[in-house]
Amino acid sequence: MSLDHAALSRFLSAVHPYDALDQEALKNLMPAFRPQSMAAGQDIYRQGQPLEGLYLIHSGAVEVRDQNDVQISVLGPRNSFGERGLARDGIAVTSARTLEDTMLLVLPKSAFLRLVETEPAAAKFFDHSRTPKPKRPDLATSPVETLMARSPLTCAPGATVQEAAQAMKDRHVSSICITEGEALKGIATIRDISGKVVAGALPYDTPISQIMTANPLALAPSSIGSDVLHMMMERRIGHVPVTQGGKLVGIVTQTDLTRFQAMTSAELVSEIARAGSAADMAKVTARIPQLLVQLVGGGNRHEVVTRLITDIADTATRRLLALAEKKFGPAPVPYLWLACGSQGRQEQTGVSDQDNCLMLDDAVTEEDKGYFADLAKFVCDGLNTCGYVYCPGDMMASNPRWRQPVSIWRTYFQGWVGKPSPEAQMLASVMFDLRPIGGTTSLFQDLQQETLRLASKNSIFVAHMISNSLKHMPPLGLLRGFATIRSGEHKNTLDLKHNGVVPVVDLGRVYALQGQLSAVNTRARLEAAQGTGVLSQTGGRDLLDAYDLIAETRLEHQAAQIKAGSAPNNYLAPSSLSDFERSHLRDAFVVVKSLQSAVGHGKGMLG
Incomplete structure (x- = not known):
């Protein structure tokens, strides 16, 4: 040919x-x-x-x-x-x-x-390396779609001003958009009603169309914050509808701009630290999805976004511990609450359950254990109320198995390392991601180093952990280089968690074990492994770049879902990506698979 x-x-x-x-x-x-x-x-x-x-x-x-x-x-x-x-x-x-x-x-x-x-x-x-991104979101340069309210209050042109005023009162908003079908026809505000209806002595059954601002100025979702600010300042208005193809899709108000500027992880942390109950905290954690959208839209790197979101979970946990001690009294012996899973690694996204455990001082008595059972239930229930749902595998401090004295925990780790059964591999994988959240941290420090030394010297255990790390494979296949899910609810999508970030998380855990590295965060583990020679410089650079691309693709996917009004998940349709994005994502998966192969053959390098 x-x-x-x-x-x-x-x-x-x-x-x-x-x-x-x-x-x-x-x-x-x-x-x-x-x-x-x-x-x-x-x-x-x-x-x-x-x-x-x-x-x-x-x-x-x-x-x-x-x-x-x-x-x-x-x-x-x-x-x-x-x-x-x-x-x-x-x-x-x-x-x-x-x-x-x-x-x-x-x-x-x-x-x-x-x-x-x-x-x-x-x-x-x-160029397969990452493009540097700005460190923090900026109101002036943020896309309007990250600022706007997505379900603006609307009514038909024939609605009365009294009906419109009642609707605004019920929704606690100061404006209403007048629409025919999905097309924007006008906007009316509380100021219009007070200035034109009340001051003008118009009857309350006056059609809203008579006092509305017809054909109001509007912006597209692709506009940026400075467009809103300039329009508000120049036109002296406080409400800007957002339309796309003539269809009303949102509205930006001065309140939204103020909320955006105040919507930082520090603000959420501050509110949670002062909360008086789990229900109060839940009102704050409900804003995490919008924070994720804002952080991603502002160009923050994935490890920054997940760290900030995890900080909120840490604060909620510590506040619940304080509330528990207020309810049940001071702890009878020192204790330490630890997180594992994504919270332990400081890698939480918009989809998180809870994984935690409790270490108790060896002086604990049987009577004392009842106190800690109550404390653990209180905290786990509170986290569930805040949206950190119960662990499907019951790996929580409310389970007596994961609420034990330090001596029992030492026995656990020694048993997992000494007899690496499939369950032991799974449990060790989870528990190697432990991170102290609240309590007496010294209860864990010696145990962590002791376990790393013990595990790294056991070649059989290391081999089993390497084998376990190869169970999750990147989704590489025939169709454009991807192997998508073949059936079910998520058919024809990629699982960016289990086949995307988890393979890298597993590799990072193996490197930490081989090098006796105390870091828990995946990116920190990869950097430490590269710095100590456990992972070659070439392999380290490639794997870091691949991990960054996969993790950022996952966050961008979740942010897009939230902006569209959907609950975030980890299932991405390759068809939603451009050729450019598909090619680079495929290359990232190839790098991960290559490093898995290298680890499986006892090598720490690529190329």
């Missing part, structure tokens, strides 16, 4: 980043591509060999294998491969072979490097 000039042009024009090139640049690039037909089962290159250039699949299928000869990806038409090796002195870091008769377009290394150097779209597409 051969490609004429017109066919090659049509093909490249439908593949990113070539579709972003201007016609002259694409015309100049096309002669550099060399068609290469290969039969099924042929090696394209082997790991360690010099690369001819960048490979772009025109037709057929190619499998890519890592240095341990483990398949990490199957690629189809429009997929590229080989760019990672070109960035490393032109030496292949993987192996590739055809699975069926395949037509490749080979872009020589010199042409590839020239393309990346001269075309910003290509540089961005083939």
Whole structure:
């Protein structure tokens, strides 16, 4: 099979980043591509060999294998491969072979490097490192969709001013939008009613359409905060409707702007620290989804967003502990409340249950245990009220198994390490993520270091933990490089938790175990592993970049769901991503799978 000039042009024009090139640049690039037909089962290159250039699949299928000869990806038409090796002195870091008769377009290394150097779209597409983001959200530059209220109060043009006023009173708002169907016709405010109806002595059954501001100024969701501020200041108005295609989708008020500026994790922490009950705290934690939207919209990195959200859970836990002691009296012996799971790792998102336990001083008596049973139930019930739902596996301090003296906890850890059964692996994985939240931290410090030393020296236990870490695999498959869920409620989506971040979390835990690293946060573990040589510099950079991309994609997905009025989850449809986003996400999954393979073969490096 051969490609004429017109066919090659049509093909490249439908593949990113070539579709972003201007016609002259694409015309100049096309002669550099060399068609290469290969039969099924042929090696394209082997790991360690010099690369001819960048490979772009025109037709057929190619499998890519890592240095341990483990398949990490199957690629189809429009997929590229080989760019990672070109960035490393032109030496292949993987192996590739055809699975069926395949037509490749080979872009020589010199042409590839020239393309990346001269075309910003290509540089961005083939650069797998993270783009720095601003450190904090800013009102003036935040998208209007992160500022607006999504369910503005509405009424029909024929509604009376009394009906409109009553509706505003019931909703505790100061404006009402007048609509026909979904189209915005006008807006009326409390000031309109007081100034035009009351002061003008109009009857209360006057149609709202007679006093409304018809065809009011409106903004699109893609506008930014400064657009709202400037409009309000210039026009001396306090309410700006938000429309899209003529349809009313929200409204921004001066109250919304004030709330945005006050909506910080510090403000929520402050309110929770003063709360008098779990119900009061729940009113504050109910604002966490909007905080997530604001933090993500403001360009914060994923580890900052999850840390700030986890801080709120920590504060709620400590406040509940204080309220419990106020209700039941001072604790009879020292204790320590610890979190595990995502709270323990400081990686909570918009979807979180609770995982916790209680360590008690060895001086605790049977009578004292009744006090701690009451305290644990009070705190776990309170967390559930706040939206941190009960752990489905009952891994909570309210379960007597996870509310024990330090000596019993020591026995637990020694048993899990000494006899690594499947349950022991699971429990050890969870408990290696423990982080003190409230109480006497010294109860855990010695135990943590002791357990890390014991576990790292037990080669059988380490092998079992490595095996356990390979149970969650990145979703790489045939269709555009992804293996989506095949059936059920989340059919045709990717699970960005269990097949996205969890594989990296598991790797980080293994590295921490191998290096006796006390860090609990996943990114901190990866950085520490890289710094101590447990993970190679190359492998560390790749894995950090891959983790950042996957974790940020997950947060952006949740933020988009919240903005759309849906409950956030971890299930992303690849079809919602652009070619650019799909390509980079696939590459991130390939990196994770490669590091899993390296760990499985007793290596700590990629490439």
